[in-house]
Amino acid sequence: MATSLSITSATADPALLDLPWQLPLDEWPDEYIAALPKGISRHLVRFAHLSGHVIAIKETTDEMAKREYEMLRTLQRLDVPCVDPLAVITNRTDASGDPLNSVLVTRHLKFSLPYRALFSQQLRPDTATRLVDALAVLLVRLHVIGFFWGDVSLSNTLFRRDAGAFAAYLVDAETGQLYDGLSNGQRENDLEIARVNIAGELMDLEAGGRVDEELDPITVSNGIVAAYRSLWKELTGAESFNSSERWRINERVDRLNDLGFDIEELAIKTTEGGTTVRIQPKVVDAGHHQRRLLRLTGLDAQENQARRLLNDLDSYTAKYGRKGYDEEMVAHEWLAKVFEPVIRAIPRDLRGKLEPAEVFHQLLEHRWFMSQDQSRDVPLAEALSSYIDTVLRHRRDEATVIDPPTGTFTLPIPTQGGDDAGEAADWRLTV
Numbered sequence: 569m570a571t572s573l574s575i576t577s578a579t580a581d582p583a584l585l586d587l588p589w590q591l592p593l594d595e596w597p598d599e600y601i602a603a604l605p606k607g608i609s610r611h612l613v614r615f616a617h618l619s620g621h622v623i624a625i626k627e628t629t630d631e632m633a634k635r636e637y638e639m640l641r642t643l644q645r646l647d648v649p650c651v652d653p654l655a656v657i658t659n660r661t662d663a664s665g666d667p668l669n670s671v672l673v674t675r676h677l678k679f680s681l682p683y684r685a686l687f688s689q690q691l692r693p694d695t696a697t698r699l700v701d702a703l704a705v706l707l708v709r710l711h712v713i714g715f716f717w718g719d720v721s722l723s724n725t726l727f728r729r730d731a732g733a734f735a736a737y738l739v740d741a742e743t744g745q746l747y748d749g750l751s752n753g754q755r756e757n758d759l760e761i762a763r764v765n766i767a768g769e770l771m772d773l774e775a776g777g778r779v780d781e782e783l784d785p786i787t788v789s790n791g792i793v794a795a796y797r798s799l800w801k802e803l804t805g806a807e808s809f810n811s812s813e814r815w816r817i818n819e820r821v822d823r824l825n826d827l828g829f830d831i832e833e834l835a836i837k838t839t840e841g842g843t844t845v846r847i848q849p850k851v852v853d854a855g856h857h858q859r860r861l862l863r864l865t866g867l868d869a870q871e872n873q874a875r876r877l878l879n880d881l882d883s884y885t886a887k888y889g890r891k892g893y894d895e896e897m898v899a900h901e902w903l904a905k906v907f908e909p910v911i912r913a914i915p916r917d918l919r920g921k922l923e924p925a926e927v928f929h930q931l932l933e934h935r936w937f938m939s940q941d942q943s944r945d946v947p948l949a950e951a952l953s954s955y956i957d958t959v960l961r962h963r964r965d966e967a968t969v970i971d972p973p974t975g976t977f978t979l980p981i982p983t984q985g986g987d988d989a990g991e992a993a994d995w996r997l998t999v
Contacts, residue, residue, distance in 0.1 A: 576634070577655035577673075578641065583619045584673075589660050592668060593627050602676075615676060622676035623654060627669040630658050632742055636672055639741040646713050649706065650738040651677055651726070677737055679923050680726040684773070691773060693783045697791055700766060702727060702736035704795035707762060708803065710738070716754050718743035720762035722769050729922070731872035731929045759796055763789050825856045864899035867907070869925035876929045880906070906948070913952055914960070921963045931955050 573589055588596055593612050602615040602622045612627045628636075633656045640653035652675040660668035683699055703725055710717055717724075717738075724740040747754075770785035779785075802823065809816050857874040861867050869877060881902045885891055890898045910931060911924045922930070935951035 572659060573657065573661075574659045575655055575657055576637070579654065581619055581654075584655060584657075587616060587618070589657055589671075590662055590668075592662070593625060593671065622678075624651070624674045624676050626672045626674075628672060628742075630670040633658070633670045633672040636740075636742050639744055639746070640674070642746060643715070643738065643741065648709060648713065648715070648738065649735065650741065651675065674739075677726050677728065679926075680728045680737060683722040683725070683727060683769070691770075691779045691783060693780055693788065696770065696779070696783055696788045698734050699727060699736075700788055700792045701795050702734040703762065703766075704792045705799060706736040706738060707758060707792075707796055708799045711750050711755050711758070711800070712803065714747040714749050716745045716747065716750055717741075717758050718745065718761070719765075720758055721765035723765075728870065729926055730870035731876050731926070733872055735870045735872075755800075759793055762792050762796075766792060864896055865903045865907070867903075867925060869923075873923075873925040873929050876932065877907070877925060880928075880932060910948070910952060914956065918956065918960050921960055927960070930959065934959060 575584055577584065587600060593614050596614065596616070600616045602617050614625055615622050616625055617623075626633075637653045637656045640650055643650045644652070653672070654675050655673040656670065657673065658670040660670065662668055699722060703720070703722065706725065707717065707720060719740065719742070724738070726737045726739050727734045728737070729735075767785050767789035770779065770783070770788055773779045774783070774785055807816070807820060856871075857878055858869060858871050861869055861874040861878055864881070865877075867874075867877065881899060884902045884906060885893075885898050890901070907928060910928055914927060921927075931948075931952060934955040935946050935948060938946045938951055938954060
């Protein structure tokens with residue numbers, strides 16, 4: 569007698585019942601499958617359509633599926649950028665009653681791609697460096713909350729465009745462990761795993777002729793060590809200075825804010841003579857600009873995108889004499905008169921090319937270049953028409969290729985949870 573199917577999920581979506589769980593994942597009919605690029609995985613992973621969304625389905629063991637599901641939910645509650653866990657399907661059997669592997673179901677992160685799909689022909693050295701920078705920031709964020717990954721790699725990460733840079737999201741939490749805090753040895757272990765894995769992944773691409781001849785896999789992979797240690801020191805390192813230089817406290821806070829991190833607490837100590845001040849950030853979290861933009865406008869953007877949009881908001885405030893006005897009122901005015909008209913003006917058939925925040929960021933860059941070339945202040949409406957016709961219309965959808973020409977140190981932000989996924993109680997369904 570066949571065992572009943574068991575579904576554990578934070579979001580009760582009856583459409584889950586319509587998927588062919590009685591078939592091995594590699595035998596699912598094309599009508600259910602979504603054709604999206606995917607990374608390398610030790611498990612079989614396929615994308616499928618569900619209620620107007622795309623989900624990723626990974627075959628694994630019962631124990632591993634449940635463990636990873638719970639870990640991803642925990643990471644979401646801690647505001648770590650990761651994929652959204654949707655369900656665990658266990659007790660699967662085929663038509664003959666033979667057991668099938670359990671599966672973990674996650675929501676596909678929109679506008680994200682695995683590293684192998686982030687270039688159309690060859691991976692350039694600057695693009696590879698930005699990917700590694702993004703992964704370094706993600707690893708720092710994980711270590712700050714006490715998460716030991718155990719399998720750090722480009723393959724276990726998804727990347728989204730973030731105003732010319734990349735934002736990294738954890739995809740595979742199968743080997744992860746959460747502690748009250750990590751030792752230096754644990755952090756160094758993760759860092760060495762990352763360095764070795766990245767070198768191997770890039771060498772694999774090199775062997776297939778898919779990297780620029782100037783790209784050195786060893787140099788790029790070593791870059792994660794330097795990027796990680798630089799950021800870790802900035803976030804957690806102590807700093808001493810003379811008490812007459814108290815301005816350096818604000819300078820340290822500003823540097824951390826510029827990196828996209830807020831400071832929940834600073835430990836400030838003076839010596840017995842009162843001549844030396846020692847400061848050290850205690851609790852840090854990423855997303856300073858993203859949270860400010862969300863609070864003011866309701867827009868949920870990547871960190872670098874948020875910084876760029878806030879800069880435009882500040883320019884609007886200055887240009888139209890809104891300084892001294894209520895900040896939220898001015899932000900609402902900017903949203904209604906600047907941002908939303910731009911997004912509404914994008915032709916419907918082009919709206920899948922990029923996220924709205926990325927479109928606005930690229931429009932601002934396009935306008936700046938036009939103004940430089942023409943030695944005049946180009947109106948936003950004129951720049952928008954030019955951007956749509958000369959840039960956006962000729963892009964392939966973001967799900968096909970990402971190949972940004974410029975970039976800076978990447979700052980990830982938390983991914984959106986689905987319908988309070990981190991707070992809702994699990995529902996269990998047996999059919």
